[in-house]
Amino acid sequence: MGLCQRWRRLRLSGLQTCRLHTAAVPAPPQWLAERLGLFEELWTAQVKKLASVAQKEHRTIKISLPGGQRVDAVAWSTTPYQLAQQISSTLADTAVAAQVNGELYDLERPLETDSDLRFLTFSSAEGKAVFWHSSTHVLGAAAEQLLGAVLCRGPSTECGFYHDFFLGKERTVRGSELPALERICQELAAAAQPFRRLEASQDQLRQLFKDNPFKLRLIEEKVTGPTAIVYGCGMLVDLCRGPHLRHTGQIGGLKLLTNSSSLWRSSGAPEPLQRVSGISFPTMEELRAWEEGREEAELRDHRRIGKAQELFFFHELSPGSCFFLPRGTRVYNALVAFIRAEYTRRGFSEPPDSDRLSSSLSDHAPSHPADTLALKPMNCPAHCLMFAHRPRSWRELPLRLADFGALHRAEASGSLGGLTRLRCFQQDDAHIFCAPDQLETEIQGCLDFLRSVYTVLGFSFRLALSTRPSSFLGEPCLWDQAEQVLQRALEEFGEPWELNPGDGAFYGPKASVSLLQIDVHLRDALGRPHQCGTIQLDFQLPLRFDLQYKGQAGAPEHPVVIHRAVLGSVERMLGVLAESCGGKWPLWLSPFQVVVIPVGTEQEEYAREAQRRLQAAGLVCDLDANSGLTLSRRVRRAQLAHYNFQFVVGQKEQSKRTVNIRTRDNCQLGEWDLTEAVQRLLELQNTRVPNAEQVF
Ligand SMILES: [Zn+2]
Ligand SMILES: [Zn+2]
Secondary structure, X not given: OOHHHHHHHHHHHHHHHXXXXXXXXXXXXHHHHHHHHHHHHHHHXXXXXXXXXXXXXXXXXXXXXXXXXXXXXXXXXXXXXXXXXXXXXXXXXXXXXXXXXXXXXXXXXXXXXXXXXXXXXXXXXXXXXXXXXXXXXXXXXXXXXXXXXXXXXXXXXXXXXXXXXXXXXXXXXXXXXXXXXXXXXXXXXXXXXXXXXXXXEHHHHHXXXXXXXXXHHXXXXXXXXXXXXXXXXXOEEEEOOOOOOOEHHHOOEEEEXXXXXXXXXXXXXXXXXXXXXEEEEOOHHHHHHHHHHHHHHHHOOHXXXXXXOOOEEOOOOOOOOOEEOHHHHHHHHHHHHHHHHHHHHOOOEOOOOOOEEEHXXXXXXXXXXXXXXXXXXXXXXXXXXXXXXXXXXXHHOOEEEEEOOEEEOXXXXXXXXXXXXXXXXXXXXXXXXXXXXXXXXXXXXXXXXXXXXXXXXXXXXXXEEEOOXXXXXXXXXXXXXXXXXXXXXXXXXXXXXXXXXXXXXXXXXXXXXXXXXXXXXXXXOOOOEEEXXXXXXXXXXXXXXXXXXXXXXXXXXXXXXXXXXXEEEHHHHHHHXXXXXXXXXXXXXXXXXXXXXXXXXXXXXXXXXXXXXXXXXXXXXXXXXXXXXXXXXXXXXHHHOOOOEEEEEOHHHHHHOEEEEEEOOOOEEEEEEHHHHHHHHHHHHHOOOOOHHHHO
């Protein structure tokens, strides 16, 4: 089929499947036609070559399949897809890629040697990555066809994919163009075009991408061997390692989400790029379910709750700063007070501290004194100075120093978003200086701290131990010992945990070489993952600051430092909690604990007195004496505002010094003596129960 025919058929099928489709797709540009022509030529040659290799060798290879079963296959001919079909048609339909001796493979790529074969489906994280990565090629093809885009890169992300492309220095992609782009993506998916893997020489690569300066630069920088892999899919030919889906028809539902700008930074002068992001699923039903979940999430968005409940606001004059209002301050302080109470119980001290330090301390290591002050990005240097200010003895260890001081980070303005990422925030940060033989107990203490706080907050959590990266500083035996200590502490702790070998790269090149870390992944009440707390073991910091103490035997020794946080950024945690409870705060955190509602104007004075009693006890209490509204309207209004409790006072309550109590879920708790009600509320607040309304 010629190119024009192919193009026309594609357009026609689009018109047939979608009558509303009015986007004018321009005729394919000459370079696109040439590139595809060359690809077809090379593809035919590769198919021929493979067939002859398979025939000439005719070698039987042994494949071990997932359930332990072993089967025979033909080298250079049998594909993972054929084997999946032998196992079950469901597997063949749902598999997105294969893993062959640990390497990711296309399902249609012939096996070469004896292999250990696994199949990936959309249900796994790796499967999703393949699925979304394949989807971004579809988006790239649509952008080429509709916008004449020059493609740059298209990765999968944690939740979907994006494609960066160049439209010229002036042209940007508009939000109004997304629907047309999305329709073309859907047509391409419906056309079930196969992904075809081709090995091409450096010369052929340069020929294929001669009209794309970005790919030419990538070829020059990244292709080190004589050949590299390109994939053809419909009209698209792209430089890519793969693997991909068998064909675009596996993408049952696809939605484009955002358009924005980005920057080509790989090499040469930075170029303005356009970015379109999207998400896709194997079926339309899964896409719909995801969309519903997203709507629910938007309703729960902490920025929306923060505005509706007047908790905090942001201002364009100070991007990345959060301004807390009285009600938000109440939640904030309740959270901090909770951690402070734990500090007292657990032997931490919290020295007051400045948010500025000499700039010579700002990069985490001391040097010569400097006259300039820098905003503090972290607390570790200050705590090291406190440890070092006089000689220390082993008897003083462990020394546990905590700090809620404001921290400052130079976050890029594009990455700021609500409370999730701020330029200025507070952390429940602490450092534990201990002797090596105290490490296990201290780590266990950190884990226990974490569990008791997360339990109160209604979170579950998973732990993972990241062991040392391949390049590391210091003595290997020290690392081995520390890894063993952490593993023992985790075992002892009794919660499930997993191992992430050599995962240190996450912390960037500078820090990766000196930290051992326990990753804490918490799940909120909606089951959504967040990373908030950290426990890190540091051998290098005490050496850089030359921290010493007099050991039991009298000789100087270096302490070990544990950096740890439970809430992480208090601001961010407040956002997580707001979304987790959907604005229905548990009593102890609630900025809407009680509203007193007098039935008529005659009870207003008594209602005020009740309000004063509650406030004097340290509870948050408002009064709704608007007699222009009926009692039931005011009760309803209080419930919609998520006041944990409503105290209604009429004539009878006034004369008996009682209150009639309802909860925000409109459960009637009946008449209570005012003093007793205040006592009960205080009890429930101080024990931080999650469900005060039910257990009142
Ligand atoms: Zn790819
Ligand atoms: Zn630290």
